[in-house]
Amino acid sequence: MGMKTRVAWTTALLALAIPAGASAVKVGEPLYVKAKNTRVQASPSGSDNAVAVLQPGERVTWGGADAKHKQWHRVTTATGKKGFVFQTNLSTTPPNMELVTQGNGTQQVDPKKFVASGAAVKALSPGAEQYGKDKGGDHGKAVRDIKALETLAKSVSTADIAAHVTAAGLFPVVGASDTVAKAGTNKRSGNR
Structure with missing residues (x-):
């Protein structure tokens, strides 16, 4: 070297x-x-x-x-x-506080609770998922690939x-x- x-x-x-x-x-x-x-x-x-x-x-x-x-x-x-x-x-x-939108507006989520919920491994929001599906082509494939990775991540425990x-x-x-x-x-x- x-x-x-x-x-x-x-x-x-x-x-x-x-x-x-x-x-x-x-x-x-x-x-x-x-x-x-x-x-x-x-x-x-x-x-x-x-x-x-x-x-x-x-x-x-x-x-x-x-x-x-x-x-x-x-x-x-x-x-x-x-x-x-x-x-x-x-x-x-x-850590940045995660924001979620529910029926009564936007709320902050405690980072410890967010990690424990499993939501931290979710890569796509429903809106991003729909956008990719609507665009089709490589965007649709990317959505499918990310969804497959999300499924795999859920199967791996701490x-x-x-x-x-x-x-x-x-x-x-x-x-x-x-x-x-x-x-x-x-x-x-x-x-x-």
Whole structure:
């Protein structure tokens, strides 16, 4: 590997070590959870025990990146639990509130409830779906393809994803459950 390639990789890796916009965040300021069942680990390791499990939109207080494992960031939860969260699960901004229209007008939806409802995996609104069908051709095919992907997404559970992460030897930084496992459970399992 040449020097230019090594520098490019090093730069890319350093950029990944900090949440987007974290350079503007100071220790003690808030960050927000982006992923469902984000695990707050006891140490900066994907194989350690989780001390808490957080949901999208939950606010944490940032304690900075771990000195040795920069992809792990120290956080304190709203309930005072301290631990480490994998950097890609943190954001400098809270999630956008989803808007839904019902008979009595437009309403905001809590992001945690929205994710739990399964609506977050729906790619097409009914209006967009009808537009694609009406246009026909490639638009109609795109609608059919997206609908097939939505069906596939509904068949994959959080437990399936956690099992794949374990089987592939990846960091289980997002768990299969929204609860913390009791002492004595297998650290590498998705059942936390």
